[in-house]
Amino acid sequence: MATAKKWLKITYSCPERLTEAVSDLLGVLSGSGVEIHPVEQNSCNEISGFFALPGSSEESRRKRAAVLQKKVSAELAGLFAVYGMGLPEPAVEILADQAWATSWQQYFKAFEIAPGLVIKPSWETYSAAGNQLVLEMDPGMAFGTGQHESTRLALALLSFCFKNSRQGIDSVLDVGTGTGILAMAAALFGARHVEAIDNDPEAVTVAQSNIRQNNLTARIALSGAPLAGIRGGFDLVCANIVHDVLVEMAPQFKRLILPGGRIILAGILTGAQEKSIVRVYEGYGMLQAAVRTEGEWAGILLHTTP
Numbered sequence: 001m002a003t004a005k006k007w008l009k010i011t012y013s014c015p016e017r018l019t020e021a022v023s024d025l026l027g028v029l030s031g032s033g034v035e036i037h038p039v040e041q042n043s044c045n046e047i048s049g050f051f052a053l054p055g056s057s058e059e060s061r062r063k064r065a066a067v068l069q070k071k072v073s074a075e076l077a078g079l080f081a082v083y084g085m086g087l088p089e090p091a092v093e094i095l096a097d098q099a100w101a102t103s104w105q106q107y108f109k110a111f112e113i114a115p116g117l118v119i120k121p122s123w124e125t126y127s128a129a130g131n132q133l134v135l136e137m138d139p140g141m142a143f144g145t146g147q148h149e150s151t152r153l154a155l156a157l158l159s160f161c162f163k164n165s166r167q168g169i170d171s172v173l174d175v176g177t178g179t180g181i182l183a184m185a186a187a188l189f190g191a192r193h194v195e196a197i198d199n200d201p202e203a204v205t206v207a208q209s210n211i212r213q214n215n216l217t218a219r220i221a222l223s224g225a226p227l228a229g230i231r232g233g234f235d236l237v238c239a240n241i242v243h244d245v246l247v248e249m250a251p252q253f254k255r256l257i258l259p260g261g262r263i264i265l266a267g268i269l270t271g272a273q274e275k276s277i278v279r280v281y282e283g284y285g286m287l288q289a290a291v292r293t294e295g296e297w298a299g300i301l302l303h304t305t306p
Helices: 016-030 058-082 100-107 149-163 181-189 201-213 243-256 272-282
Strands: 006-015 034-039 044-053 091-096 111-114 117-120 133-136 171-175 193-197 220-223 234-240 257-269 287-294 297-303
Touching (some): 006 016, 016 058, 044 058, 149 181, 149 234, 149 257, 149 287, 171 181, 181 193, 201 220, 234 243, 257 272, 272 297
Parallel strands (some): 234 257
Antiparallel strands (some): 006 044, 006 091, 034 044, 111 117, 287 297
């Protein structure tokens, strides 16, 4: 007689600013869904990962659960340390198989992430309204599907650039592409040539799958090439990374952008980081054109002179 399948559910209390990074990491480690439940009174989210527990006995499953919990906590402790924070103790449960591998899908619905651009999961049918563009992406993979403020800000600025460009935008470079969401959006918005790079092999694998799923392989050149190996020039360069890396990349972006081109930067905190980025990039002749903010995050649009 077959033994009923069991799942290990590990739940962490997570500050809002770490939500995307923690959920992405849990999704990669588990290979299944991630549940996110807001805890509004203290600006935190409870994030749960689900891990299959193979084994023919309860004892073997308990041992496997202990190993998994130790591994997952070690990975997340490193992530929290990057932000100068300690990892809270998780809540742990062992669950009977009640379709836990797919029950999380009910929490993810199609949504408009930027004006005219909709993200939909693969299991949901969605009929585009009017001139809406639709990207099919599933949550639980590396680096997010657009739920985080920095991703939304970058996409909003990307949409703005395409809608307000007098000469059109033919070529786009997406640096640190993650799931490929910015590169795919640029292709849907009308760019004829898009390059997307990431130094994380896992991200390249995920982006490749998403690009193929959206029938954009002919429009997007994806690779793990280093930024220094990319040749210019581009009408638009975008990067949703972190402040310190964006500062280091400024001279490379200057080399790659065409005269009159635009640069979209996200993953930046408002205040000191925002001012720092503008100051550094203006030192290379890339001038601030617009800033959008959401919560504690900023998205910055810069331009070069024609």
